[in-house]
Amino acid sequence: MARILRLSLRRLTSDKRRAFSTGFAIIIGVAFLAATLVLGDTMRAGFKGLFAEANAGIDLAVRSEDGIGDAGDEMFVRGTTDEALVERIRQVPGVAAAAAQVEGTAQIIGADGSAIGGGGPPTVGAAWIDDPELSPYRIREGRAPQVDGEVLIDAYSAREGDIALGDTVEIRLPDLIESEVVGIATFGERDSFAGATLAAFDQDSAQRWFTGDDQVSAVLVRAEPGVDVAQLDALVSDTVSEVVGDGTEVITSAELTAEQEKAIEGDFLGMVTMMLLAFAGVALVVAGFSIYNTFTIMVSQRSRESSLLRALGASRPQVLSAVTIEAVLVGLVASLVGTGVGVGLAEGLRRLMASAGMDLGMESITINSAAVVTAVAVGLVITVLSSVIPAIKGSRAAPLAALRSTAVEATSVGRIRIAAGVFALAGGAAMVVTSGQMAADAAAEAASGGPAMSVLGIGALAALVGAVLLAPLAAIPFGHLLSRVTGALWPSGRISGRLAGRNVVRNPRRTASSAVALVVGVTVVTLFATMAVSMKGAMDDIVRRTFGGDIVVSAEWGSAGIGTDLASRIHELPEVDRAADLSYGLARVDGDDRDIVATDLNAIAGLTDLGVESGSFAGAGAGEVAVSRDFALENQVEVGDVVPVSFVDGTSLDLEVGAIYSETDFMGNVMLHSDDYLPHAGQSTVDVVLLSVAEGIDVSDAASSIEAAAGRGGPTVETRDEFIDSIAGEIDQALTLIYGLLGLAVLIALMGIANTLALSVHERTREIGLLRAVGQSRRQLRATVRWESVVTAVLGTVGGLGLGVFLGWGVVRAAFARSQGMDSALAVPTGSIVAIVVLAVLAAVIASVRPARRAARLDVLDALATV
Amino acid sequence: MLTDTTLTTTDSVDPAGDNPQADPRPHLAGNSANRPANGPANGPTVARTEAATKVYGAGETKVTALDAVSVAIPAGEFTAIMGPSGSGKSTLMHCLAGLDTLTSGRVFLDDVELSSLSDRKLTKLRRDRIGFVFQAFNLLPTLTALENITLPMDLAGRKPDQAWLDQVVRVVGLGTRLGHRPSELSGGQQQRVAVARALASKPAVIFADEPTGNLDRNSGIEVLKFLRSAVDDLGQSIVMVTHDPYAASYADATLTLSDGRIISHERAVA
Ligand SMILES: Nc1ncnc2c1ncn2[C@@H]1O[C@H](COP(=O)(O)OP(=O)(O)O)[C@@H](O)[C@H]1O
Numbered sequence A: 001m002a003r004i005l006r007l008s009l010r011r012l013t014s015d016k017r018r019a020f021s022t023g024f025a026i027i028i029g030v031a032f033l034a035a036t037l038v039l040g041d042t043m044r045a046g047f048k049g050l051f052a053e054a055n056a057g058i059d060l061a062v063r064s065e066d067g068i069g070d071a072g073d074e075m076f077v078r079g080t081t082d083e084a085l086v087e088r089i090r091q092v093p094g095v096a097a098a099a100a101q102v103e104g105t106a107q108i109i110g111a112d113g114s115a116i117g118g119g120g121p122p123t124v125g126a127a128w129i130d131d132p133e134l135s136p137y138r139i140r141e142g143r144a145p146q147v148d149g150e151v152l153i154d155a156y157s158a159r160e161g162d163i164a165l166g167d168t169v170e171i172r173l174p175d176l177i178e179s180e181v182v183g184i185a186t187f188g189e190r191d192s193f194a195g196a197t198l199a200a201f202d203q204d205s206a207q208r209w210f211t212g213d214d215q216v217s218a219v220l221v222r223a224e225p226g227v228d229v230a231q232l233d234a235l236v237s238d239t240v241s242e243v244v245g246d247g248t249e250v251i252t253s254a255e256l257t258a259e260q261e262k263a264i265e266g267d268f269l270g271m272v273t274m275m276l277l278a279f280a281g282v283a284l285v286v287a288g289f290s291i292y293n294t295f296t297i298m299v300s301q302r303s304r305e306s307s308l309l310r311a312l313g314a315s316r317p318q319v320l321s322a323v324t325i326e327a328v329l330v331g332l333v334a335s336l337v338g339t340g341v342g343v344g345l346a347e348g349l350r351r352l353m354a355s356a357g358m359d360l361g362m363e364s365i366t367i368n369s370a371a372v373v374t375a376v377a378v379g380l381v382i383t384v385l386s387s388v389i390p391a392i393k394g395s396r397a398a399p400l401a402a403l404r405s406t407a408v409e410a411t412s413v414g415r416i417r418i419a420a421g422v423f424a425l426a427g428g429a430a431m432v433v434t435s436g437q438m439a440a441d442a443a444a445e446a447a448s449g450g451p452a453m454s455v456l457g458i459g460a461l462a463a464l465v466g467a468v469l470l471a472p473l474a475a476i477p478f479g480h481l482l483s484r485v486t487g488a489l490w491p492s493g494r495i496s497g498r499l500a501g502r503n504v505v506r507n508p509r510r511t512a513s514s515a516v517a518l519v520v521g522v523t524v525v526t527l528f529a530t531m532a533v534s535m536k537g538a539m540d541d542i543v544r545r546t547f548g549g550d551i552v553v554s555a556e557w558g559s560a561g562i563g564t565d566l567a568s569r570i571h572e573l574p575e576v577d578r579a580a581d582l583s584y585g586l587a588r589v590d591g592d593d594r595d596i597v598a599t600d601l602n603a604i605a606g607l608t609d610l611g612v613e614s615g616s617f618a619g620a621g622a623g624e625v626a627v628s629r630d631f632a633l634e635n636q637v638e639v640g641d642v643v644p645v646s647f648v649d650g651t652s653l654d655l656e657v658g659a660i661y662s663e664t665d666f667m668g669n670v671m672l673h674s675d676d677y678l679p680h681a682g683q684s685t686v687d688v689v690l691l692s693v694a695e696g697i698d699v700s701d702a703a704s705s706i707e708a709a710a711g712r713g714g715p716t717v718e719t720r721d722e723f724i725d726s727i728a729g730e731i732d733q734a735l736t737l738i739y740g741l742l743g744l745a746v747l748i749a750l751m752g753i754a755n756t757l758a759l760s761v762h763e764r765t766r767e768i769g770l771l772r773a774v775g776q777s778r779r780q781l782r783a784t785v786r787w788e789s790v791v792t793a794v795l796g797t798v799g800g801l802g803l804g805v806f807l808g809w810g811v812v813r814a815a816f817a818r819s820q821g822m823d824s825a826l827a828v829p830t831g832s833i834v835a836i837v838v839l840a841v842l843a844a845v846i847a848s849v850r851p852a853r854r855a856a857r858l859d860v861l862d863a864l865a866t867v
Numbered sequence B: 001m002l003t004d005t006t007l008t009t010t011d012s013v014d015p016a017g018d019n020p021q022a023d024p025r026p027h028l029a030g031n032s033a034n035r036p037a038n039g040p041a042n043g044p045t046v047a048r049t050e051a052a053t054k055v056y057g058a059g060e061t062k063v064t065a066l067d068a069v070s071v072a073i074p075a076g077e078f079t080a081i082m083g084p085s086g087s088g089k090s091t092l093m094h095c096l097a098g099l100d101t102l103t104s105g106r107v108f109l110d111d112v113e114l115s116s117l118s119d120r121k122l123t124k125l126r127r128d129r130i131g132f133v134f135q136a137f138n139l140l141p142t143l144t145a146l147e148n149i150t151l152p153m154d155l156a157g158r159k160p161d162q163a164w165l166d167q168v169v170r171v172v173g174l175g176t177r178l179g180h181r182p183s184e185l186s187g188g189q190q191q192r193v194a195v196a197r198a199l200a201s202k203p204a205v206i207f208a209d210e211p212t213g214n215l216d217r218n219s220g221i222e223v224l225k226f227l228r229s230a231v232d233d234l235g236q237s238i239v240m241v242t243h244d245p246y247a248a249s250y251a252d253a254t255l256t257l258s259d260g261r262i263i264s265h266e267r268a269v270a
């Protein structure tokens, strides 16, 4: 064993370059994985620290048990609690202090006129809490707000918005108010709480805007020193049920912290890490293919050596273990290096975020042993698994067979492989096609689309596996095609093309597995591109079909909204003909918590075409509700039926179904009348105003008037075309990120091609000597290698493009079966396809540079003398 | 030098298939009468060296593979280079063919001095003016026999002279096997294809390094006869390195090397 180990080590050190390039694929994949895990842990630890700090002075929190939506979800709206509780809790023995927490949304407008923060971290509006332990905020300058017209802001907002003590600032609640900045506070030692902005008011003002008079968001309680919190919890609970009865809960600060951690995990961290992990997965799969290929070639090159070893008495397990040990060594070193690089990457990103002003409480990087072990183990397992198959094949070489054979050529592709490949590809394709129908059927019956998505996923995977198995078959015609193409394009290059083509064909399995790594990356890129283009097309189509107005005024995501005041001023502008406000919210409709849109049902009819199936929007007013066909099917309601709807403030209304419509893409399944919704929605707001412009008025003039009316830091005003463009722009933005991440997988694949190429060239040294002797110029030799690289890359790219467009079509069909018109919206991303092909060819040319140069440098006589 | 008796006694199977006692070497049958019996030819030369010296290594390990060799290879003849193993035969051939460079001295091929040529020009020279036949692995496994034959012309991007190609192909005698890959041909057939490739581009000279070294006797004779007929019927100049006296007996003249020096240059005796 020791001797075998020494042999493996010697092989590795004697061919450092190969060991390095084998390891490199794994290094990149593992680095990505480790960076994701470590950054996730670091952010988690950062938030944990921040939440713990925020809740440090609190022992108990008393708040409403109820809310609408899923608790822990970002959209969750919790009910309020009676203010009277505060005073009563103060009197509970053992309570040192109790304070009212009153919270809502408030956007501070900076000196430059734009709103500060948003787009992720919350923009908090609150009542200032005087108790220095119940509030994590410390006043740095000035004092607490005491009367209406005074505000205290966080130091981050003061810096970002260039606001000083004594300034008058505008704040969107969403209606604009003006307040004098009387204080600037820090969150503990920090300028802000993870980038959240704070506008704190006196309690009466805050209640008026956020919770309603006599209501509070929660009561925060601090125990006297030495008091047992569990006992106090019981006492407070008793008092609470005495005062307000059921429906109010008492939780400890530990529970509160845990809940906040879970919430940030659910709506931010979890999503980000899952997505990054998926990309790391793609990168690692691609790396696996590259390693498989490298080891296959290495084993075949060593088959002579192995045979010699076996002839000299080495057993099969010994020969096998020599390769496996090598794989373990490469895998271990590469995984360790990769993990190190990943940790460095995470640290770099942490610093980058810090220097960009994103203070997420990450003072230092958090390296959990679980993350390190996972990254190293995954890298090691992939390397070893990818090398075991070639190793087993290699160890099968009979003691003398390999010594006799010269050029081992496997032009044939196994029958079982073909059969399995055809089965997987055809079966997978059939499943993808079927899933679309399943999803459509499910949509028609308003049933869950889950099974369809599962069928789609399994089908996609099967198709990918089938393509991988059948790739060698495609390599053969491809190689021949290349010979023709080069001959037709330029006769002087014919011979280089022919030689390259023949090399591609001589070992189709190797060519294929080299190309397959690229197939995986390109498939995923194309899948996303196809989805994106199709979605853009569909959105365009939907907006044009359903929205008949001219202008869309929309509040930025995560902002305080448009405000009823501004909305009504927009309605009254002379340039505006018809207008309807939309408020997005939550309500319990017929027993289920649902996203709803509140609007003027009558006015919306003149601005949109929602595909009314029965009843009518026109004339519908307060007391009525419009529901989608899906909702009607699911809840068995018809026009004229009554549906119970309740709100976060506890009010319940019986609303009559006035219309049933089919277009759900913008309005969702339930539309309420604003008059029914806004009074019960807490801090009332309008999210979107749709409008049409009066006769004879230029749309862009009208847009300017609206912008002027909105004032500083106001909502976005877009014409219909601009609105469509901005949706497309958002999709493109998401796509850019995805492209960047997948580019990594493609890079690994191309390194794999370069690696395979280098090994193939090495294997053909003698042939190269012969070619050079009989008159092949260095240029021609380089061209041959280059062509080989390009054909392999094009093979992988074309395969990936085909598969990606097909799967993209499948996803578009299945995922959008519910939305009218999306199912037929498949668009082929021509631009992306051209770009991918051009990039692949360019990259293949670059990948071939080194192997080609090495081939061209070979001394003719030395090459000829190679066995 | 050569004894024909060894041939007739050991040559139990006549590859030509006719009279088992017939000497398969056609040039010995009578057409050598118009050539001098001894010494190098005085006619035109296709290649020559002037004090060609090749030294490998330095100091202790220094090996003088060629020691001031001056030799002229006559055009239109079949010249054999003989000598014991390590005597410098291959080195001389490589230097003559532009595959290797001299330490000192000069080599002329077609009256062109090779040391002055760039790699590009040397490659072009090898492609257009020289034919090669190596001991083994002469053919590209991915190309068919015919594609291997036309390879130098294809590399030059030039159309082969069809009439000439037909003639070469006819002489090579592969018939329908021309479309086959080398792996489907016997060793002798492979070497004949290699010779055909060397011939097809009408080079000034063909260099063959132990072309029969890896072949059984019968296949070897096929190849030697093929080389011989190339000289006789097509007027090709050929230089063949061999250490087999029987193979050398097919040549018009034999150059013998020992320790990097020419010890004899004799014409074959009939
Ligand atoms: N590349 C080389 N490096 C060092 N010595 C060499 C090299 N090639 C040949 N030699 C030496 O030069 C001498 C002549 O070699 P060679 O021409 O191959 O002989 P032959 O072909 O007659 O057997 C031998 O002693 C050989 O060891």
Ligand SMILES: [Mg+2]
Residues within 6 Å of the ligand: B089, B090, B091
């Ligand atoms: Mg030799």
